[in-house]
Amino acid sequence: MIEPQGSVAAMASPEAEALAPPPDHRQLFFGMMQVALSAFGGGLSAWSQRIIVEERRWMDNTSFLTGLTVARLFPGPNQINMAVYIGARFQGLSGALAALAGMLLVPFSLLMLVGLAYFSFRSLPLVDRLLAGVVTAAAGLALSMGFKILHQYQRDPVALLLALATFVAMGVFHIRLIPVVLVAGPLAMAWYWPRGAAGPGVDR
Amino acid sequence: MTDALLLVSTCTPKSLGDWANLLAVIRDFLSLSLFSLGGGNTLLSEYHHLSVSEYCWISSDQFADLYALAEAAPGPSSMLVGLLGMGAAWREGPGWALLSAVVAEIAILLPSTLLMVIAALSWNRFRDSPWRIAFERGLGPITLGILFAVGLKILHTADHGVPAYLVSIVVCLLTLRTKISPLWFMAIAGLLGGFGLINR
Numbered sequence: 220m221i222e223p224q225g226s227v228a229a230m231a232s233p234e235a236e237a238l239a240p241p242p243d244h245r246q247l248f249f250g251m252m253q254v255a256l257s258a259f260g261g262g263l264s265a266w267s268q269r270i271i272v273e274e275r276r277w278m279d280n281t282s283f284l285t286g287l288t289v290a291r292l293f294p295g296p297n298q299i300n301m302a303v304y305i306g307a308r309f310q311g312l313s314g315a316l317a318a319l320a321g322m323l324l325v326p327f328s329l330l331m332l333v334g335l336a337y338f339s340f341r342s343l344p345l346v347d348r349l350l351a352g353v354v355t356a357a358a359g360l361a362l363s364m365g366f367k368i369l370h371q372y373q374r375d376p377v378a379l380l381l382a383l384a385t386f387v388a389m390g391v392f393h394i395r396l397i398p399v400v401l402v403a404g405p406l407a408m409a410w411y412w413p414r415g416a417a418g419p420g421v422d423r
Numbered sequence: 424m425t426d427a428l429l430l431v432s433t434c435t436p437k438s439l440g441d442w443a444n445l446l447a448v449i450r451d452f453l454s455l456s457l458f459s460l461g462g463g464n465t466l467l468s469e470y471h472h473l474s475v476s477e478y479c480w481i482s483s484d485q486f487a488d489l490y491a492l493a494e495a496a497p498g499p500s501s502m503l504v505g506l507l508g509m510g511a512a513w514r515e516g517p518g519w520a521l522l523s524a525v526v527a528e529i530a531i532l533l534p535s536t537l538l539m540v541i542a543a544l545s546w547n548r549f550r551d552s553p554w555r556i557a558f559e560r561g562l563g564p565i566t567l568g569i570l571f572a573v574g575l576k577i578l579h580t581a582d583h584g585v586p587a588y589l590v591s592i593v594v595c596l597l598t599l600r601t602k603i604s605p606l607w608f609m610a611i612a613g614l615l616g617g618f619g620l621i622n623r
Contacts, residue, residue, distance in 0.1 A: 260497075292542075295456070296500050299499050300535070307540040308544075330506065331524060337488065351622060354582075355588075356591070357577070362591060364461075364464055368461075368567055368570070378567070384568065385568025386572050390572035396466065407564060411556070411557050
């Protein structure tokens with residue numbers, strides 16, 4: 220295989236031969252489109268790992284997992300952030316946009332069709348009755364979001380207190396998201412600011 | 424006097440054909456983008472506030488419908504914003520609705536995308552920074568609290584009556600305890616609704 224742009228990092232790495240040459244914009248676009256299409260039944264994260272790491276060999280698993288960490292840490296939908304991360308790593312801002320477009324094009328177009336159908340037919344009695352049922356299941360999914368990550372904080376009373384205060388501010392007093400985050404965020408960051416090797420929770 | 428009263432009691436839909444309004448919408452979604460913690464779901468109650476209470480594009484029931492459709496549709500989460508943008512301009516016709524959908528989606532994704540590009544290119548420089556560690560550990564519990572508040576908000580938006588709440592709670596428990604695809608829950612609940620067992 221011919222390497223279009225000699226990658227210094229790839230040549231220095233012992234696994235250089237295992238990795239494919241850095242993808243160009245077109246490959247980024249179609250690669251992420253393949254991820255989006257494969258994941259139509261769900262499991263986007265697993266599919267993205269399979270296609271990016273195993274099939275196309277754009278990056279090794281360690282880099283992929285680092286990307287996932289960054290994608291989860293920063294604001295924005297995780298899967299979209301991951302596409303942006305991959306695109307940016309290889310082709311900068313324009314690569315990020317190519318990867319993002321590839322990931323969104325088909326699902327977004329489909330959703331637009333769904334939306335057009337919804338707004339056209341929502342007043343039909345049968346459609347309304349079906350949706351009256353579907354929304355209750357969707358609400359159940361929404362309710363499960365908090366419970367899904369609750370176990371991570373079970374042994375940290377300060378975290379639970381912060382979560383409770385945030386919940387009360389938004390759920391009971393109906394304070395808007397931005398002021399809540401702007402007040403609670405810095406307070407929480409101050410509490411969890413790393414102090415030496417002891418780590419948070421140990422120091423008082 | 425009566426005008427003021429009307430404005431308080433009923434919500435007057437704002438037209439997106441008005442450029443000032445379109446710009447306001449773009450500004451609102453742009454400024455929310457960087458607050459989408461925990462994968463974006465923390466923004467759901469803000470979306471409800473903007474599209475139902477503040478701009479009156481859609482009713483609360485329609486918001487629940489659109490949330491369910493976005494959840495059921497394949498692809499990454501957060502595309503709900505596209506549907507809200509569509510609802511915002513539906514009165515002006517399908518062409519405007521599509522344009523508004525695309526603009527809203529771009530507005531909600533642009534700031535977080537730009538930040539993510541910076542993060543991807545400079546991660547090694549700040550991976551061990553105390554700011555990064557404090558941000559990750561501190562914002563986690565806050566995200567947790569927000570997700571509970573958002574879950575409750577969606578629950579109250581979607582559910583009317585005892586059968587609806589029962590279905591939601593059962594779905595919540597099954598989601599936490601099993602690996603059944605959420606599409607099954609939506610299909611079964613949709614059938615229950617179709618037979619008139621769940622009303623709103």
